Amino acid sequence: MECKAVQEKLSLYLDGELSISDIKLIDEHTKMCTACREELSSLEETVNLVRSLEPVDVPPDLKDKIMERVKTVGDSNIAASRWQHAWNRWGRAFSSVAAILVAAVLIGKAVSGPGFGLKSQAPAADEALKYAGAKSADSAMPEEQYQAAPRLMQQPMSLNKAEAESGWDQRPTEADTRNLLMARKVIQTAHLTIQVEKIDIAADQLQQLVKEYHGFIQNSNMLRQEIGRGAHFALRVPSPNFDEVLIQLEKLGDVQEKGTTGQDITEEYVDVDARCRNLSRQEERLLTILSQASTVEDILKVEEQLERVRGEIETLTGRLRYLDNQVELATINVELRERPHSVTALQFPNSKDLGARLTQALTSSINLLFSLASNAVVWIVTALPFLAVVGIIAAVAGWLWRHFIRR
Amino acid sequence: MVTDEALVQQCRNGNKEAFAILVERYQDKIYNLTYRLVSNREDAADLTQEVFYRALLKLSSFRGEASFATWLYRIATNVCYDQIRGQKNRHLVSLNSAWPDELSPELPDQGAGPAEVCLKRVVFQRLQEAIAALPLEQRTVIVLREIQGLSYEEIAQVLQCSLGTVKSRLSRARQALRDKLMSERELFFAENVYNG
Ligand SMILES: [Zn+2]
Numbered sequence: 071m072e073c074k075a076v077q078e079k080l081s082l083y084l085d086g087e088l089s090i091s092d093i094k095l096i097d098e099h100t101k102m103c104t105a106c107r108e109e110l111s112s113l114e115e116t117v118n119l120v121r122s123l124e125p126v127d128v129p130p131d132l133k134d135k136i137m138e139r140v141k142t143v144g145d146s147n148i149a150a151s152r153w154q155h156a157w158n159r160w161g162r163a164f165s166s167v168a169a170i171l172v173a174a175v176l177i178g179k180a181v182s183g184p185g186f187g188l189k190s191q192a193p194a195a196d197e198a199l200k201y202a203g204a205k206s207a208d209s210a211m212p213e214e215q216y217q218a219a220p221r222l223m224q225q226p227m228s229l230n231k232a233e234a235e236s237g238w239d240q241r242p243t244e245a246d247t248r249n250l251l252m253a254r255k256v257i258q259t260a261h262l263t264i265q266v267e268k269i270d271i272a273a274d275q276l277q278q279l280v281k282e283y284h285g286f287i288q289n290s291n292m293l294r295q296e297i298g299r300g301a302h303f304a305l306r307v308p309s310p311n312f313d314e315v316l317i318q319l320e321k322l323g324d325v326q327e328k329g330t331t332g333q334d335i336t337e338e339y340v341d342v343d344a345r346c347r348n349l350s351r352q353e354e355r356l357l358t359i360l361s362q363a364s365t366v367e368d369i370l371k372v373e374e375q376l377e378r379v380r381g382e383i384e385t386l387t388g389r390l391r392y393l394d395n396q397v398e399l400a401t402i403n404v405e406l407r408e409r410p411h412s413v414t415a416l417q418f419p420n421s422k423d424l425g426a427r428l429t430q431a432l433t434s435s436i437n438l439l440f441s442l443a444s445n446a447v448v449w450i451v452t453a454l455p456f457l458a459v460v461g462i463i464a465a466v467a468g469w470l471w472r473h474f475i476r477r
Numbered sequence: 478m479v480t481d482e483a484l485v486q487q488c489r490n491g492n493k494e495a496f497a498i499l500v501e502r503y504q505d506k507i508y509n510l511t512y513r514l515v516s517n518r519e520d521a522a523d524l525t526q527e528v529f530y531r532a533l534l535k536l537s538s539f540r541g542e543a544s545f546a547t548w549l550y551r552i553a554t555n556v557c558y559d560q561i562r563g564q565k566n567r568h569l570v571s572l573n574s575a576w577p578d579e580l581s582p583e584l585p586d587q588g589a590g591p592a593e594v595c596l597k598r599v600v601f602q603r604l605q606e607a608i609a610a611l612p613l614e615q616r617t618v619i620v621l622r623e624i625q626g627l628s629y630e631e632i633a634q635v636l637q638c639s640l641g642t643v644k645s646r647l648s649r650a651r652q653a654l655r656d657k658l659m660s661e662r663e664l665f666f667a668e669n670v671y672n673g
Contacts, residue, residue, distance in 0.1 A: 081648035087629060115666055116655040119604060120623040128508045129522050136500050137493075139526040140533045354628070 073099075076106050080113055086361040090373045094366065255339045255393065258312050258400035260330040266323035269299045269408040276303060276404065279318050283311040285399070305402040312400040319404060326407075339393050346386040353379050481545035488536055500529055503546065506625060507553050513620040514557040516609040524560060528553045543634045550625070550635040554617055561613060600664060607657040615650035622647055 076099050082088050083096050100107045266272035269292075280287055285307030293300040307315045316330070356379060360372045481502070487495035507528050512521035531552050539548055608616055621627045621635060632643045658665045 078648065081651050082644060085629070087644070112655050112659065112666070113651055116651060116658055117623060119600075119658070119665060120608070120619060120654070123513075123601060123604065123624060125505065125509050125624075126512050126518070126521075128505050129518075132504055132508065132522055132525060133497075133500055135522070136504065136526050136529045137497060139530050140496065143530065143533045 073103060073106055076100070076103075077109050080106075080110050083110070084114055084117060084361070086357040090369060093360075093369065254334055255336045255397045256309075257333040257335055257393075257396045258309055258330070259333075260312070260316055260400070260402045261327065261405075262316070262319055262325065262402065263327035263405045263407065264319065264323045264325055265407050265409050267409055269301055269406055272322045272406050273301055273303075275322055276305075276319070276406070279315065280305055280307065283307050283315050283318075285311065285315065288401075299408045301406045303404045303406070305404060306399040307402065309398055309400045312402075315402065319402070322406070323409075327405075335393055335397070339390070342386050342389050342393070346383060346390065349379050349383045349386065353383065482541055485536060485539055485541075485545060488533070496533060499545070503549055504529075506546075507549065510550065510553050510620060510625060511557055513605070513608065513624055514554070514616060515560060516605060520560065524553075524556055528556050531556060544631075547631055547634045550621070550627070550631075551637070554621075554635060558613065603661060603664060604658070607654060610657060611650060611653055614646060615653055618643065618647045619650045619654060 076096055079088060079092060079096060083093065088096070100110055264272070277287065285305055288304040288306050290301065290303045293302060305315070316328075320328075353376065356372055356376045360369060360376065363369045363372055479498075481499065484495045484499050488499070504525060508521055508525045511524040511528070512518060515521060515524065528549070532549055535552070539545065543551075608619060611619065617636065618632060621632050627635065629640055629643050629647075632647075633640050636643070
């Protein structure tokens with residue numbers, strides 16, 4: 071190694087951040103090269119000197135000053151925790167308001183224009199609901215987008231203000247202290263079987279829905295069953311949107327099966343996290359030892375230990391990442407089944423069915439009769455002028471016949 | 478001990494006592510960090526208040542990707558940067574006044590002779606000045622690494638830069654600081670000063 075390359079690595083060398091081979095190279099080089107040896111020792115002295123600086127004492131009244139300064143921060147700023155809270159508090163309120171609006175619109179339409187309205191209004195109602203959903207999903211966005219939210223948040227937050235304030239000045243109770251330890255981590259999963267009219271349309275709607283709620287389809291497959299077509303989807307959606315997505319999914323058709331589970335993994339999480347921290351500390355200690363080890367044999371031994379510790383850390387952090395992922399994204403298994411066609415229903419007619427069909431047949435023949443009669447009336451009315459003309463001609467002809475021909 | 482994250486959650490539920498615990502835990506570190514960055518005790522006290530104030534304001538955006546400490550350090554460096562960039566001139570003046578009356582905290586407590594104590598005062602004061610004279614980015618990595626004892630990964634999270642950047646910046650900072658100290662070599666590197 072050249073001196074320049076060596077000197078660039080000395081800082082890392084001091085912190086034990088180099089590979090074992092680099093450490094060996096630098097050790098060998100500094101034994102030979104005076105310039106680099108001096109460079110190393112001057113850097114080391116500098117670092118030691120800075121590290122020997124003693125911490126300055128905090129002014130005794132600093133904490134009081136800080137607490138005084140933060141008094142002005144409104145509860146709404148703090149209590150509005152991450153999107154989870156935002157969702158719980160106002161997303162739900164928003165969507166229930168929307169649901170009421172939708173119901174009102176539907177009822178209004180049903181009253182004002184029976185028979186129509188319902189069908190033509192449905193997409194608009196959907197829009198309203200989706201809008202509500204999209205609004206609350208916004209709050210699930212990262213910081214930047216989140217900044218825009220407070221204006222919307224203030225209203226529902228102020229409802230909770232009294233509650234928040236009352237808790238604000240109380241000393242923590244025992245229960246609070248227990249709660250401190252319990253930022254619960256829960257994995258949410260659900261299973262839904264839905265019967266739909268048209269599988270393709272339902273699948274499209276489902277995809278749209280998942281997208282809207284910032285989720286994704288983990289996998290999907292189409293099934294061909296004897297009674298009709300079906301499809302299976304594994305959906306992943308941000309946990310705060312879990313409930314709302316379920317509600318929306320249920321609108322795709324008739325829900326035949328529904329099940330949800332919440333698996334609390336807090337304990338495992340805390341455990342893995344603690345083991346991970348311990349190992350990290352162990353790693354740091356090993357690095358310190360490594361930086362002080364002088365013989366190649368020692369270095370190799372420490373390096374071996376390090377490798378083992380790092381391997382374990384990697385496994386554990388992998389597990390933590392997996393758990394985080396599972397907690398952050400809820401899983402929903404959806405099975406869509408196409409409704410069996412009416413042909414099957416006709417094969418087993420029951421009396422109710424028959425009665426309905428008879429009524430319908432009777433109605434339609436009466437309708438036909440009416441329409442024929444009305445057509446006849448219309449035809450007659452339409453024909454009246456012609457009949458009148460024909461009548462006059464006939465009368466004239468008769469008169470002429472009697473007067474001239476008979477004579 | 479209750480974790481920082483649990484305390485944060487408790488703050489969000491409206492428990493101000495929880496925030497007071499966090500203040501207690503971190504005021505030392507934040508005060509020392511700001512002091513080393515701005516070299517002025519009064520400013521450091523004001524900045525520390527500002528850091529906690531901003532932290533509470535932004536608490537809703539703390540997402541637990543990094544540890545609370547790292548997140549707080551990030552706010553602290555930003556607060557200091559705002560202050561330093563906003564008031565460059567003032568600080569140049571305060572650095573040039575070589576003997577501010579705030580040396581007492583650096584006093585070593587062992588029973589050293591008065592001459593030695595005096596010498597140590599000078600060394601620490603000059604050292605602080607040398608750190609303060611480093612470019613802001615270099616000063617920050619030195620303080621975070623040597624004084625706050627953060628790991629490379631933590632520094633990368635605080636400064637929101639890559640690990641490689643941290644490594645090279647720290648290396649350059651140490652060299653620059655060494656060069657500054659070398660100009661007063663007999664003061665800093667005389668054996669009896671920092672070994673005694
Ligand atoms: Zn060399």
